[in-house]
Amino acid sequence: MSAAAATTVQLPFANGTRPLVAFPQKRDLIMLTPRPPQLETPFAIFDRGVLTPNDAFFVRWHLAGIPTTVDGATHRIKVHGSVKRPLSLSVEDLRTKYERVEIIAVNQCSGNSRGLFAPRVPGGQWDNGAMGNARWTGARLLDVLKSAGLQESAVQIRFHGLEKPVLPTTPPFIKALSIDDLDPNMLIAYEMNGEPLPLLNGYPVRLVVPGWYATYWMKMLAEIEAIDTVDDNFWMKTAYRIPDTPGNTVTPTDKGYPTIPINKMTIRSFITNVTNGATLHPGTQTIRGIAFTNGERLKKVDFSSDGGTTWRAATLGPNYGNYSFRQWEAPLRAERGKSYVLACRATAVDGDTQTTVPVWNPGGYLRNVIETYTVGVA
Amino acid sequence: MKTLLLLAASAIVTIALPRPNIPFKPGPNVDLATANCRTCHSAAYVYTQPPLNRAQWTAEVLKMKNVYGAPIDPANVDKIVDYLLSQNGKP
Numbered sequence: 001m002s003a004a005a006a007t008t009v010q011l012p013f014a015n016g017t018r019p020l021v022a023f024p025q026k027r028d029l030i031m032l033t034p035r036p037p038q039l040e041t042p043f044a045i046f047d048r049g050v051l052t053p054n055d056a057f058f059v060r061w062h063l064a065g066i067p068t069t070v071d072g073a074t075h076r077i078k079v080h081g082s083v084k085r086p087l088s089l090s091v092e093d094l095r096t097k098y099e100r101v102e103i104i105a106v107n108q109c110s111g112n113s114r115g116l117f118a119p120r121v122p123g124g125q126w127d128n129g130a131m132g133n134a135r136w137t138g139a140r141l142l143d144v145l146k147s148a149g150l151q152e153s154a155v156q157i158r159f160h161g162l163e164k165p166v167l168p169t170t171p172p173f174i175k176a177l178s179i180d181d182l183d184p185n186m187l188i189a190y191e192m193n194g195e196p197l198p199l200l201n202g203y204p205v206r207l208v209v210p211g212w213y214a215t216y217w218m219k220m221l222a223e224i225e226a227i228d229t230v231d232d233n234f235w236m237k238t239a240y241r242i243p244d245t246p247g248n249t250v251t252p253t254d255k256g257y258p259t260i261p262i263n264k265m266t267i268r269s270f271i272t273n274v275t276n277g278a279t280l281h282p283g284t285q286t287i288r289g290i291a292f293t294n295g296e297r298l299k300k301v302d303f304s305s306d307g308g309t310t311w312r313a314a315t316l317g318p319n320y321g322n323y324s325f326r327q328w329e330a331p332l333r334a335e336r337g338k339s340y341v342l343a344c345r346a347t348a349v350d351g352d353t354q355t356t357v358p359v360w361n362p363g364g365y366l367r368n369v370i371e372t373y374t375v376g377v378a
Numbered sequence: 379m380k381t382l383l384l385l386a387a388s389a390i391v392t393i394a395l396p397r398p399n400i401p402f403k404p405g406p407n408v409d410l411a412t413a414n415c416r417t418c419h420s421a422a423y424v425y426t427q428p429p430l431n432r433a434q435w436t437a438e439v440l441k442m443k444n445v446y447g448a449p450i451d452p453a454n455v456d457k458i459v460d461y462l463l464s465q466n467g468k469p
Contacts, residue, residue, distance in 0.1 A: 013428070014428055014429065015425065015426055015427065015428060015429070015466065016426075018426075019398070021396060021398065023393075023395065023396060024393035024394060024395070025393065031398075031422075032422065032426055033419065033420045033422040033423055033426065034395070034396060034397065034398050034400065034420050034422065035395070035397070035419060035420040036419065037395065063418075064418055064419060066395075068392060068393050068394065068395060069390065069391070069392040069393075070390070070391050071390045072388040072389050072390065072391065073388040073389075073390070090388075091388055092388060115428075120428035121428075122427055122428070122430060122434060122437075122438060124426075125426050125427065125428065165418070165446075165447075166417060166418045167417065167418060167446075167447050167448065167449075168447075169446075169447025169448075169449070170418070170446045170447045170448075171445070171446070171447075196389070196391075199391050199393050200393070203391050204388070204391075234445065238445065
């Protein structure tokens with residue numbers, strides 16, 4: 001590929017120039033890194049429908065040892081460790097021996113929006129497009145564990161995929177969930193939006209953990225391992241940690257605070273048909289967006305055209321379940337020559353809502369500040 | 379239709395990953411950066427970071443060495459940091 005061929009986009013932060021590149025089974029996406037592949041969804045995609053198309057869905061791998069050939073017929077998911085009946089399941093087994101379950105759920109990278117942190121933090125420098133919403137179909141994780149029979153001693157389930165490090169000295173990518181956190185919405189998915197998963201999204205099967213950040217949604221799932229102690233592998237004990245402080249926020253000079261593994265997502269909302277800095281036509285028009293929670297029912301989305309001084313309720317679109325994006329819209333009467341600071345704010349029935357001041361933590365996690373969009377009218 | 383889906387979901391899928399050449403640009407000790415960093419990841423990992431200071435770049439190199447197990451000669455850590463600062467540094 002010649003560099004000259006690439007169209008670039010500018011994300012709204014320093015060193016935010018990115019090429020648009022089409023990877024296999026993907027349309028042009030915003031390339032953060034090619035090896036391992038990290039691809040961001042252009043935000044305008046989220047305006048076109050509540051589901052994110054497979055070929056537009058973001059991609060994030062940790063380690064460059066990704067299989068580029070995967071045989072869906074011979075792939076096996078081993079269920080082992082502290083179980084009474086170790087299993088070796090094919091995708092066909094998952095399809096035929098377990099109930100077929102569907103859920104629409106948001107899959108969002110833990111580091112989504114990290115590039116917007118101030119002060120900036122090292123890590124993958126994403127704008128807001130390291131997320132997507134898909135209809136996932138598969139077998140319940142709990143049904144598979146039930147067929148294997150957990151031993152009384154088991155406290156966590158560890159998940160391994162086919163992703164491998166380049167060097168044998170690099171910790172393999174493994175994630176764990178506590179048994180107390182498992183719920184019937186969690187799937188081993190063999191379909192995404194009614195089709196096989198793109199390889200870069202985890203073909204042939206990936207774990208689906210609705211409400212939780214994507215780091216737990218193990219791609220190319222190959223092992224399910226029941227363990228008797230809390231996992232202390234690098235990806236749980238050292239990486240993907242958030243401050244165990246009020247609001248999970250700290251200041252850059254804070255030291256020595258306790259941390260916990262990142263877990264459920266924060267509530268967020270976005271405008272999808274207007275970009276920050278846009279110029280609108282005068283007249284009454286519809287502002288559209290999306291909102292999502294981590295599984296709590298969405299109560300409302302409020303819309304503001306004066307930077308959050310006054311709010312009015314937006315109209316919510318169809319409800320595809322508590323783990324899905326929910327579309328919303330609100331009218332804006334735009335007068336020629338004026339400028340507006342548009343804002344949106346989601347609130348869940350339990351009162352959970354977005355922050356007015358951005359969270360800050362050194363990992364660049366959990367951003368859910370009320371987003372604002374300054375627009376002119378001409 | 380269902381049969382078709384079934385077949386598709388158990389197929390052999392093969393992809394060829396694009397390998398755009400993103401070289402480390404000329405700078406002090408560029409050869410060390412190329413030899414040590416690009417074993418595991420693209421140089422885009424460096425250029426897409428926000429500008430980092432010496433302490434931050436040192437922390438990144440030591441993380442690669444001590445946590446990710448990159449075989450970086452201890453004598454080369456500061457040299458690689460010098461290079462990274464020359465490419466994407468701040469005071």
